[in-house]
Amino acid sequence: MSAEKLIELKNCTMDFPGVRALDHVDFTLISGECHGLVGENGAGKSTLSKCIIGDNHMTEGELFVLGKKISIPNYSVRESQKLGIAIVHQEFQLMNDLSGLENIFLGRYETKGVFVDWKALEKRGNEIMEFLECDIDLSLPVKRLRTAEKQIVQLAKAILDNPKVLILDELTAVLQERDIKNIFRIINLLKAKGMGIIYISHRLDEIFQCCDSYTVLCDGKYINSGLVKDIDKNELIKMIIGRELKNVYPPKETNFGETILEVRNLTAPKAFKNISFDVKAGEVVGIAGLLGAGKTELLHAIMGNHKIESGQIIYKGKEVHIKNPREAVKLGFGIVPDERRMLGLNMQFDIKDNTTLPSIDNFTKHRIFIDHEKAAKAAFDENEKLNLKYTSLWDSVKKLSGGNQQKIVVAKWMLRNCDVFLLDEPTRGIDIGAKFEIYTLIHDLAEQGKAVVLVSPELDELIGLCNRVYIMFEGNMMGMVQGKDINQETIITNLLGEK
Amino acid sequence: MSGFDEKNKRFRGGFKSFFSEWMILFLFIFLVIICCICSPKFRTTNNIMNVLRQASFISIIAMGEFFVILTGNMDMSITSTIGMTSIFFSGFVVNSGMPMWLAIVIVFAISTLMGAVNGILTVYGKVPSFISTLVVMNIMKGIYFIYSKGLPISGLPDSFNFFGAGYVGFIPFPVILMILVGVILYFLTQHTPLGRSFYAIGGNMEAAKLSGVNVKFVGVLAFVICAWLSSLGALGLTAKTLSGNVMIGENLLFDVMTIVVLGGTSLAGGRGKIVGVIIGALFLQVISNIMVLLSINTYWQWVVKGIILIIVVVIDSNTKRD
Numbered sequence: 120m121s122a123e124k125l126i127e128l129k130n131c132t133m134d135f136p137g138v139r140a141l142d143h144v145d146f147t148l149i150s151g152e153c154h155g156l157v158g159e160n161g162a163g164k165s166t167l168s169k170c171i172i173g174d175n176h177m178t179e180g181e182l183f184v185l186g187k188k189i190s191i192p193n194y195s196v197r198e199s200q201k202l203g204i205a206i207v208h209q210e211f212q213l214m215n216d217l218s219g220l221e222n223i224f225l226g227r228y229e230t231k232g233v234f235v236d237w238k239a240l241e242k243r244g245n246e247i248m249e250f251l252e253c254d255i256d257l258s259l260p261v262k263r264l265r266t267a268e269k270q271i272v273q274l275a276k277a278i279l280d281n282p283k284v285l286i287l288d289e290l291t292a293v294l295q296e297r298d299i300k301n302i303f304r305i306i307n308l309l310k311a312k313g314m315g316i317i318y319i320s321h322r323l324d325e326i327f328q329c330c331d332s333y334t335v336l337c338d339g340k341y342i343n344s345g346l347v348k349d350i351d352k353n354e355l356i357k358m359i360i361g362r363e364l365k366n367v368y369p370p371k372e373t374n375f376g377e378t379i380l381e382v383r384n385l386t387a388p389k390a391f392k393n394i395s396f397d398v399k400a401g402e403v404v405g406i407a408g409l410l411g412a413g414k415t416e417l418l419h420a421i422m423g424n425h426k427i428e429s430g431q432i433i434y435k436g437k438e439v440h441i442k443n444p445r446e447a448v449k450l451g452f453g454i455v456p457d458e459r460r461m462l463g464l465n466m467q468f469d470i471k472d473n474t475t476l477p478s479i480d481n482f483t484k485h486r487i488f489i490d491h492e493k494a495a496k497a498a499f500d501e502n503e504k505l506n507l508k509y510t511s512l513w514d515s516v517k518k519l520s521g522g523n524q525q526k527i528v529v530a531k532w533m534l535r536n537c538d539v540f541l542l543d544e545p546t547r548g549i550d551i552g553a554k555f556e557i558y559t560l561i562h563d564l565a566e567q568g569k570a571v572v573l574v575s576p577e578l579d580e581l582i583g584l585c586n587r588v589y590i591m592f593e594g595n596m597m598g599m600v601q602g603k604d605i606n607q608e609t610i611i612t613n614l615l616g617e618k
Numbered sequence: 619m620s621g622f623d624e625k626n627k628r629f630r631g632g633f634k635s636f637f638s639e640w641m642i643l644f645l646f647i648f649l650v651i652i653c654c655i656c657s658p659k660f661r662t663t664n665n666i667m668n669v670l671r672q673a674s675f676i677s678i679i680a681m682g683e684f685f686v687i688l689t690g691n692m693d694m695s696i697t698s699t700i701g702m703t704s705i706f707f708s709g710f711v712v713n714s715g716m717p718m719w720l721a722i723v724i725v726f727a728i729s730t731l732m733g734a735v736n737g738i739l740t741v742y743g744k745v746p747s748f749i750s751t752l753v754v755m756n757i758m759k760g761i762y763f764i765y766s767k768g769l770p771i772s773g774l775p776d777s778f779n780f781f782g783a784g785y786v787g788f789i790p791f792p793v794i795l796m797i798l799v800g801v802i803l804y805f806l807t808q809h810t811p812l813g814r815s816f817y818a819i820g821g822n823m824e825a826a827k828l829s830g831v832n833v834k835f836v837g838v839l840a841f842v843i844c845a846w847l848s849s850l851g852a853l854g855l856t857a858k859t860l861s862g863n864v865m866i867g868e869n870l871l872f873d874v875m876t877i878v879v880l881g882g883t884s885l886a887g888g889r890g891k892i893v894g895v896i897i898g899a900l901f902l903q904v905i906s907n908i909m910v911l912l913s914i915n916t917y918w919q920w921v922v923k924g925i926i927l928i929i930v931v932v933i934d935s936n937t938k939r940d
Contacts, residue, residue: 424828448830462828467821467888476818477829479811488809499622513628531829 122149124186125284125315126171126204131180133166133339138520140166141177144341146334148284153306153316155330155347157323158359159577162336164319168286171317172206173199185283205282207273209289219257219264220244223276247275251305266411267298274305278314285309286317291325292410292576303329321576323352323359335359338552360579368583369562375586376400377435379570380539382421385430390416391594394430398539398570403561405585406574407610412591414574415457418541421572422447422454434539448477453532455525457543457574463528464516471512473527474498478535501530505560522553529560540564540571546580558584578610642882642894646901653904657911667790669900669907674792675782675854677899678799679870680877682847684895685840687878690820690887691740691747693841695755696848696874698762699729700867703852705762708771708862718778726849732758733845737838751841763864772861782857792854796896799847803892816840820887876927877902884934902926 126148133141141163148154156164169175170182173194182189184202213222220240229239244257255268264272270290277285287306291299306316306329318330326333327347334344335358342358381397391413398404408414419425421432423441431438434450441447444454456462464473475482475494482494495512502509505526509519516524525545532540542561546554561584564571575581581588587601590613597613637644654661679696686693703725710721732754739750784791807813815836818826827833848867855866881898883890905926906919 422828444828445830445832454828456825456828461822462824465818465821465825465888467884468817472814472817476814476826476831479814483811488805489811489814491809495626496622499625503621509625511627512625 122151125150127183128171129181131170131177133170133175134178140339142339144336148315148317150313150315151310152331153310153318153329155326155333156317156319157326157333157355158336163339164336165288167336168206168288168317168319172196172204172286203283205277206286206288207277207290209292211269211273213261213269213272215262216260219255219259219261219272222261222272223279227279247279251275267294270294278309282314284315284317288319289321291320291322299325323355327352369559371586372401372562372565375402376568379435381433383431383433385420385432386428387416387420387425388428390425391591394596396589398572400568400570401565403565403571403573403585405581405588406572406591407578407581407588408591411593413594414591415543418454418543418572418574421541422452448535451538452541453535453537453539454541455528455543455545457547459524459528464524466517469513469515470502470509470527471495471498473516474501474531474534477531497534501534502527505530506556522549522556525549525557538569540569542571543574544576578607582606642880642897642901646897649901649904653908657908659911660908665907669903670793671790673899673903674796675851676870676873677796677877677896679848679851680874680895680899681799681803681892682844683874684878684883684890684892685816685843687883687885688816688820688887688890689837689840690823691840693736693751693844694748694871695732695736695751695758696844697867697871698755698758699732699845699848700852700870701864702758702762703729703849704856704862704866705766705771705864707853707856708774709765712771712773726846729845729849730842733842734838737841740841741834741837766864768864770861770863774860776860778857779860782854800892800896807892817888873902873923876923879927879930879934885931
């Protein structure tokens with residue numbers, strides 16, 4: 120089979136308001152290869168795949184699909200599907216209450232007259248399962264399937280119309296080792312059919328296990344591409360990070376105070392059980408775990424925003440019963456949630472109102488009226504400390520870049536003078552420069568004697584910032600590593616539940 | 619310090635951003651100028667006072683609905699709150715011989731209860747507000763129809779007429795009441811932490827919750843404030859005719875919604891101004907008034923108001939604000 124160029128992207132630039140997500144990137148995919156697209160969070164991998172499927176219209180550059188030049192303004196997801204490009208997203212895009220079969224054929228029913236021909240669908244569904252060599256009961260509603268099975272259903276849906284190009288966006292992020300092996304097996308099957316696969320993943324080992332070629336993006340810029348067999352892991356890491364690891368992280372704080380927060384045997388049904396850990400003043404404690412390990416739920420449980428069944432939370436030596444986030448905030452807890460647009464910021468508010476939201480009671484005249492001048496001044500001072508880039512306090516936070524938005528979420532808790540900072544993936548989707556500033560910020564918090572709990576999917580971050588790292592797996596605490604033991608291997612073995 | 623002054627500047631976009639924020643005010647001024655040109659009768663003091671008086675109670679009711687919409691919900695039950703207030707107040711005073719102050723206290727207690735039920739069903743029970751308030755509306759409607767058998771209750775003391783139609787100097791009392799309520803609510807919404815939390819909830823419920831805002835209390839309070847102001851408006855409307863009427867609130871919901879949206883309140887919640895609502899009420903009243911003065915069939919008002927509402931909502935839903 121001669122290799123044919125399926126996708127060719129030249130000089131692709133993608134501008135979003137305030138951010139250049141892609142900066143003159145080249146990318147080529149040939150038939151029968153699995154092409155790994157790698158880079159850090161916010162490097163532009165997802166943006167690139169969205170440009171290819173027509174979800175984003177790139178600002179500059181040319182796209183060729185199967186050798187044909189695409190007119191960008193008229194390009195759309197529908198159009199790309201017609202050309203034979205399919206994508207499987209990391210997030211589940213399945214209708215939970217419909218059967219697996221119906222999910223696969225959604226919008227593409229075979230009909231007999233006006234009726235759905237269920238028998239024909241069933242037959243085709245079974246054929247696909249046979250081809251994938253998977254044994255999944257397609258008659259069950261999707262919500263009753265295992266995570267890995269749901270991913271297979273998503274895959275089946277994507278390959279239904281025999282696409283020429285298949286994009287797998289972080290497909291394995293939520294899967295365990297043996298399910299990942301199964302995905303690799305399927306990828307090989309599809310490659311043999313001449314399909315070109317774009318494989319997006321954070322896990323570098325996977326790139327070496329199943330990809331033929333690679334393209335590295337960093338900070339929206341094209342770094343390099345080539346054949347996987349020509350490089351080793353260290354070279355790849357260097358390309359991805361763009362600098363030596365040790366320059367990225369500030370030194371760790373070593374002077375700890377009293378234990379500020381202690382969690383004992385905390386259990387929440389369906390999320391986590393028997394979780395215990397503690398944080399001292401001036402300490403940064405990391406929590407590692409895959410998606411679905413219960414890390415986010417744990418932070419929300421401490422904030423009183425997730426029901427707990429049993430267990431104790433001890434704050435400054437006293438047991439506390441936090442019923443809702445309001446009580447948690449009063450005690451001195453602050454949370455920087457993972458979904459900054461959904462949970463962290465009020466996108467309709469301006470910068471000063473977002474910054475002062477939790478502490479507005481501190482800026483009143485006669486305890487009734489807001490002292491707007493004082494509040495604005497405080498918001499200004501706090502944002503100045505964080506080196507926020509903005510033009511006016513009265514501007515909506517919508518205009519800011521992700522990194523600057525995140526700084527405001529941190530600033531609002533600093534203004535409130537919290538003692539415990541619960542940070543849930545604080546660097547998600549922000550560029551490398553802003554990341555570095557967030558790292559410095561975390562270090563500053565520790566230096567000021569705050570207790571910091573840091574949840575992150577990026578091991579490097581945890582290794583670089585934390586004094587101790589706790590590891591969760593499917594709702595259980597697998598262990599804790601500290602000092603020199605904080606390294607990739609120890610964490611990963613715990614992370615995957617292979618203790 | 620100069621850095622702070624630099625960053626604390628508002629309306630950096632100059633007149634353009636000021637204009638887009640106060641669009642309704644400019645439209646209103648434009649409308650008034652057009653009306654003055656079209657109809658000599660319009661610009662008489664008498665007529666202008668008339669417009670203000672007619673706008674006053676509906677604007678008070680709309681200011682109540684404003685709070686509910688601000689928090690991202692919708693209160694369909696105001697028509698029943700208004701009917702309930704009118705019927706029970708008149709019934710208690712005329713049929714049961716209660717003193718007026720006591721009747722007012724009881725009526726407000728009932729409307730507090732209605733607002734609380736609306737709020738609790740919506741906020742705690744997680745029922746979509748459209749449904750919860752529709753249910754409360756129908757139940758309450760049934761109750762006051764049973765009480766009054768659907769008949770009007772007339773015979774309120776003449777002195778009560780002052781509340782709906784009296785004058786202080788040459789200014790109608792309802793106008794003074796509207797301004798008073800407007801000023802109080804302006805300070806509540808713009809200058810108190812509680813007022814700001816209505817905006818915080820409407821803008822992003824989850825973020826507000828995680829920031830320590832008492833989202834449930836404030837969510838319910840919005841419905842209660844709406845019920846109070848509906849009752850206040852209803853008392854005024856009742857005072858005008860000195861009789862309780864089951865149909866008094868029937869056609870008001872549409873006008874109230876139009877006013878709130880016209881005043882720049884986002885239907886998605888989190889954005890709007892009390893002053894905008896008052897201007898919205900005046901805007902709508904001027905339109906009714908000019909159509910009467912120009913002897914246009916009153917049914918055309920429904921057509922015109924409908925068109926205005928849909929234009930405003932289409933604009934609201936399609937503009938990206940910054």
